[in-house]
Amino acid sequence: MKTPALDFLVKHQVQFKEYTYVSDNHDFGKHAAHALNMDEHQVFKTIILSHDKTYVTCIVPVSGRISLKAAARALKLKDLTTVDPQTAQRITGYVVGGISPFGQKRRTLTILDSSALDQAEILVSAGQRGMSVGINPQDLIKLLDATCADVLEKV
Template identity: 40%
Template sequence: MARRHGGGGTPATVALDAADVRYVLHAYEHDPAAASYGMEAAEALGVEPGRVFKTLLVDLEGGPGGCAVGIVPVDRQLDLKAIAAALGAKRAGMAEPRAAERLTGYVVGGISPIGQKRRLPTVLDDAAAAHETVLVSGGRRGLDLELAPEDLLAVTGGVLATIAR
């Protein structure tokens, strides 16, 4: 897989370059009227939705508390009980969009699991292991990064678990 450099990088691409991780940038024209950012990316890039993953932030109660990141295929939903269990928390709820933006430094629809302001506990759905590469947001709407699931786990400090339904 090629490694892409150039101007106009995002915190995600800067983090990948610093970690010497191979990735490919995929840009597409974002439609502000799109109902689902992830499905829009899959369609625009001609990639099966099961290979395109969305980044979701959750609030954890009990256990470690605080916020965490769940990364699941765009054609599935995050199982809140499963992510809570994977992180040793009693429960999880979806984080408010403004809180997600403040914590990550990205806008909703462009939140990348990579290069966030602060490293949060991260769980990647185990469906990613079935693919040589997966796509995640590159840090802005209309930009995705393609990389190996193991590299995604390494650069985020994440774990693999069944968290999608």
């Protein structure tokens, strides 16, 4: 199955690995980690945030919760809020649970949680529920001109 995310990765000639699994309709990231027998620190979710008319794609491990204050600080924005599912779909072209950071309809600022750098490969959505791509986090940063920062809530 082809998606805009896979087309984007092929076009940019980056190495990636496709992963597929049977998707449920709840807690997509944690389900993906379990279905693929992967550590939750290696599987990342994509969350769309906004500040005024600026949209941000935030990529964090499914094991953690994003700190909106930390993400805003990393991008030198006053604040950030999570967008509603309809806005996320309109901005990215993907449905919630299948939002990929790659091949989005609209270019956004991108921030990757720094914990990704502890992994040789991270999994992110390939643009469809039940499909992920494994990619080197450095390749993701380069491809998306992403900011890398610690954006998880402290427990």
